[in-house]
Amino acid sequence: MKNNNIKLNGFNSSYEEGELVVFGAPMDNTTSFKPGTRFAANAVRIDSIGFETYSPYINRDLTEFKLHDGGDVYIPIGNTDKSLESIYNYSKKILDDNKIPVMIGGEHLTTYGIFKSVFEKYPEVNIIHFDAHTDLRDRFFGENFSHATVIRRCHDLIGDNKIFQFGIRSGEKDEFDWSLKHTYMEKFDIKTLENIVEKLKDEKVYITIDLDILDPSCFPGTGTPEPGGISFKELMRGVHLLKNLNIVGGDIVELSPHYDNSGISNAVAFKILREFILTIL
Amino acid sequence: MKNNNIKLNGFNSSYEEGELVVFGAPMDNTTSFKPGTRFAANAVRIDSIGFETYSPYINRDLTEFKLHDGGDVYIPIGNTDKSLESIYNYSKKILDDNKIPVMIGGEHLTTYGIFKSVFEKYPEVNIIHFDAHTDLRDRFFGENFSHATVIRRCHDLIGDNKIFQFGIRSGEKDEFDWSLKHTYMEKFDIKTLENIVEKLKDEKVYITIDLDILDPSCFPGTGTPEPGGISFKELMRGVHLLKNLNIVGGDIVELSPHYDNSGISNAVAFKILREFILTIL
Amino acid sequence: MKNNNIKLNGFNSSYEEGELVVFGAPMDNTTSFKPGTRFAANAVRIDSIGFETYSPYINRDLTEFKLHDGGDVYIPIGNTDKSLESIYNYSKKILDDNKIPVMIGGEHLTTYGIFKSVFEKYPEVNIIHFDAHTDLRDRFFGENFSHATVIRRCHDLIGDNKIFQFGIRSGEKDEFDWSLKHTYMEKFDIKTLENIVEKLKDEKVYITIDLDILDPSCFPGTGTPEPGGISFKELMRGVHLLKNLNIVGGDIVELSPHYDNSGISNAVAFKILREFILTIL
Amino acid sequence: MKNNNIKLNGFNSSYEEGELVVFGAPMDNTTSFKPGTRFAANAVRIDSIGFETYSPYINRDLTEFKLHDGGDVYIPIGNTDKSLESIYNYSKKILDDNKIPVMIGGEHLTTYGIFKSVFEKYPEVNIIHFDAHTDLRDRFFGENFSHATVIRRCHDLIGDNKIFQFGIRSGEKDEFDWSLKHTYMEKFDIKTLENIVEKLKDEKVYITIDLDILDPSCFPGTGTPEPGGISFKELMRGVHLLKNLNIVGGDIVELSPHYDNSGISNAVAFKILREFILTIL
Amino acid sequence: MKNNNIKLNGFNSSYEEGELVVFGAPMDNTTSFKPGTRFAANAVRIDSIGFETYSPYINRDLTEFKLHDGGDVYIPIGNTDKSLESIYNYSKKILDDNKIPVMIGGEHLTTYGIFKSVFEKYPEVNIIHFDAHTDLRDRFFGENFSHATVIRRCHDLIGDNKIFQFGIRSGEKDEFDWSLKHTYMEKFDIKTLENIVEKLKDEKVYITIDLDILDPSCFPGTGTPEPGGISFKELMRGVHLLKNLNIVGGDIVELSPHYDNSGISNAVAFKILREFILTIL
Amino acid sequence: MKNNNIKLNGFNSSYEEGELVVFGAPMDNTTSFKPGTRFAANAVRIDSIGFETYSPYINRDLTEFKLHDGGDVYIPIGNTDKSLESIYNYSKKILDDNKIPVMIGGEHLTTYGIFKSVFEKYPEVNIIHFDAHTDLRDRFFGENFSHATVIRRCHDLIGDNKIFQFGIRSGEKDEFDWSLKHTYMEKFDIKTLENIVEKLKDEKVYITIDLDILDPSCFPGTGTPEPGGISFKELMRGVHLLKNLNIVGGDIVELSPHYDNSGISNAVAFKILREFILTIL
16 A cells, blocks of 8 residues: 655656656745745646656657656755755765766756766766856856856856857846857757757766746746747757767756746646656666 | 627527537536636637637638527536537537537537537548547546547547547557557647648548647646647648538537636637638638 | 655654554546646645644644654546545554544545544544535435535434534535434534534544635635635634544545635645644644 | 526526516726626626525525526626616616616626616615725716716715715725715724614615625725725625615625636625525515 | 835936936726736836846847836826826927837827827828737727727828738728728738838838737737737847837837736836837937 | 826825835845745835725825835845845934834845834834744744844844734744743734733834734735734734834835735735824824
């Protein structure tokens, strides 16, 4: 007699068995209950039962693989440093156990926690970054670590020519100027992704998907909706393009379920996660 | 002195005069008040007054035709068999009176009720099926009659090579495999509809439109929103393609108005209904 | 390194340690994804982290007791008999292991599953029933087992003078007439609860709380909101009155979280559950 | 074979049979589609099917009486004069046919249309007015006829000492001062209603219920929610107090269903209507 | 010490300094509080702080220009004539002071107020009109001045061959017929905008953008959502095409923020406004 | 010609003229756009135009007094110290200019900023604190300054027997124990407020109103709704009781407008603010 504990649909393996571990990072760096991306991972888990585990796009099924849902890591509310450390620690353990870590944020800063552990294991790693925003500020309201600086902080680790940004359509002029020298950036769209994937074919890659790369019409459940994004079909095609890469970890971030009463954003997050995992395994 | 009774905008004929009769099937097969597609037909009626009866797309106006709004058929809540029988009976009467029946669901299983009456009058009828889901399971949670089995049940009536499915992007692997032998299916899109219409030009056709074929961005008001659907413009173009067919009945199903506070899903349903009727008359 | 799995705040014991086990029964007897009470238990779990485990009303804390959150029982969607059996089986196991079962519904019919197991262990058990509705129909749309017949089905088990109903303000005339001979009923309010508790002091009692006894102003998140209910304070006082009873099980049902965007209904459910458990232990 | 046309639950008589006729007045005096009280009557009709026709409060059932739902009167959008005339004409017909007219607004100005017809038949009629607002301005933004002037316009017809206002808690100082000489007003509450009813026992009375007399906690679905109102129970008790009066017509106004996603305001409107009709017949 | 008063992000100049002045016209021509476009301008102001002032599309930043936010003009509620006069007066002052007026509506009729002042200064002015609706009726429910007649009224001023309409997909047959002789109209789309811009290169142009030209998927916050519209990207590209015109004023109208809880419509309005201003300066 | 800038209805004086200055503190201590109390002050300003400036409760009108709306103070997002300093500085200026400061939060921690300035001018000041929560933790997730510690921090300034807490119904056991020695606390209700007001008659008092003291039924728009609160009428009566005190400042905090689509929470906030100001002047 086994009751259902809430977990992602199709994730039926124990930690030990799992070849890939998804975990939630319910961090939105705020001292008060309720608002935000903190609720994303559980919202995706709950709504996942309404969707199939089978992808007719690539004819694979989550149940064919050994997948573990690790639950949410502990986040001490309001303490950025300890929250990132908590994410880092769990991700490091997954990597030490030779599994692939995949994170559901939280705000985009959570990426720093998981990516640091990936970088330590694979110092030569590249980043493919899907987003509406550059996230390249050096400081944001005086803080070094912020959702608006997270890719800049990742750059601190891996340096120039290792970060490939797609879909970017918002930021300050300085950020766009800075990117000219330090990152590859395709503004507005992901048309050159195929070329970049070709270029990175023999290299290790980390994937960070800020779901606000999508147009708010298909993804209204996010804190800063930026009209002018790509469509769900375009993002899914982008995800499928990743299949020839050596992907060592990834995340999807910035779902804020309370801003979308119809639940379509949760559905988007689950399907992108499904296609991403089925593509990289 | 005549008061307004709530009815579809532009439906000004009595039953006797009508050449085409639209009716609602407020069945969502649940024992409790409120949730769901049960409220679809009245939501479309009420919001229809905000929209024109004239189609600038095909330069026709609902008021040029003899259209009757038959109200909702009686649905004994929670009793699937009697509900389907009720739909069947009213539709049969419409057909016996040499009018065209068009239904606003309700869940997709309602299609079985109306289609059975159409099939009895026209045993050679084909089905064109717009949907996100295959609806081809043989049983769903042990039940033969379910929204997830409805097209399979229609296949029980008409057999192989009579069902043409478009836009399908969700289902179990077994359903997709089964379709390879028994139905025509275009996954994800409706690009081959034109060819199928050409092929069916001299034949009788029933049209069932599960509105969740649309991307949830343009149709959030449905129970299981499936990202990756076609756009409203694509569906409308698809509907206009039907003009050379001999259409003997049809339905639009799975609008669940309570999940869309902005009301755009009701607008979509009315406009698809308007274009469908103006196309087939 | 232990991640958070979603569970009720303050429920920190394993099944084996637990003296009381709460479980969810995500049954709303409908064939389609989404609508309803099916999502209640997880909604309460998720939002419980925003609330204290300590009750200043009775100076007790959930963390002082050995409480286990058993997750949700398996519900085969749309199959009433098997769903009730699943609830019955898990509850029976809890009782066999000498723990107290407490259920979060689901629709009110779920009560039949848990109550049957309680009745089999304690055939002399009484029911205290908080509700807006009589739930005393013999059949509802032709069905014997329905949310509208559930208390009548419980009466089939325990017979006359064992059921005590409070807050009832909706039903058909026949149901109210029937109750005159077979149950104790206080209409509209719970003022005589104190007397009934006094009367039942030495007896075993099962408690079923349909949260729609509350006025919709304080509990909008339910399928059939009935204006004219009691206030949260009144219900909480009622719960506190139960402290001298020998309570052998209980449930709270009919939370439908999607109908309340502000989340206040989830808060009500958790606080009633907290006060109920702290009162009966 | 009879389909359901949308009508109030329990209203089963034809116009000819009916002793009381309810009709909707979908006027909110605005030139654009969508916002407002225009949608109230149909929202009440649709949601009425979720509620009983039997009142356990006064042991009467709508089905015991001959009640007709007359649908909505024609409202030429944006034309105040013609809209009021349309309401007046239908109400006059009802009165001429010796039936009792009861209206579901619409904004409060609709009351003028129906009341004028009542006044012409019964020049000695009194008004009992439940509201949050005085509605006693002489002009509002330069207009004589407005929701904010409607009771002042009724006073133009019947003069001093004929209008009895309850629950008033908002208005300009001038309005409150004016009422001292021309109307009876109980501010904030309805405690003196019993006395007024006693006083009016032998007289004809028209009842106008602006539902915003209720606290917004129990009635959020209105354009100008005024915190500090009476509870649903208090209003229902007030309605029941009317039973000894000679009531010649009435209305409930200012439900604006789009502002209340949970639907509790529609439930309130139907139950107040049900209790009102069961009380006065 | 300077507090923030609410204003559009990036609008940092005083009226005197400003070369372009944006103002709100909170007119929705209704006598009751709340519903509608009246709240648009402040909603855009408040949400504008979440968005950048820099456009990566055309590499310009609002802070490079002298922009003034003039607040909302005074609107006497319910009085169409005086409301239009108020808009006209403020716009005339802006023009007299040799600045460019840009208005945030309000319903579309507000365009008449500002356009009249533009026409008086530049009698040879043309109109480029983005909209879902023709707005070409001569009378609407008996009124000459209405959101449904506004472009017809502008035609009264400037005559034939001066109005260029794009994206139109709703209206009565008569309106479409009338346009054949009096205006240029591209139905459904804006593909010929480039040609028209080329043609008007040496002429003065006023731009009116009814945001319901957009598909409701990307702009749900409007009173009459018309499925089948253009995408945000298409509208933005259209706006960028205007750069070679001599634009003497403009407006964006029909945002109704209360119908879009997710706030994506406010974001759309701000970004279109930002791109429009950066394009024409 | 003067346009409307958004400000509280009835606040017509300049800073210089004003005897009382209301300002907003849009701090919710989070690094991301959108969630929360940050939007409260502008939401109250915008919705205030739907409500009267006259109080029929105490027969006073805001327009009789010299009131200034100072806008929102500058809040550097995510920086707690500088945000509190900004609040402190503006409030200090108001006090230095011999005006009364009244703040609309923001989260409850904002109270520390204004109260510190009040304390420095009036070291003998008392606090009357309306709230659902004790706010007496010494540290919260490791932080000294938090919405959960704010009253404890105020106690650091003024010491024992100076803080009077009402309505408290949530907190940890330690907080309630601590309050026994250091503050006056009435749990759950405000029945003893009259006595405390009598006792403090000759003393200076600061008032902090966390609106979540209200039951969520009348105030759903807050981050952590705590069922079991007092009613709006009770809070308003409490506010009126303050009239004999020497009130030197105050605040209302924790309105989070996005969680209440119906807008009733904004109405509550404005009316409590109106009654508070009319009472203390």
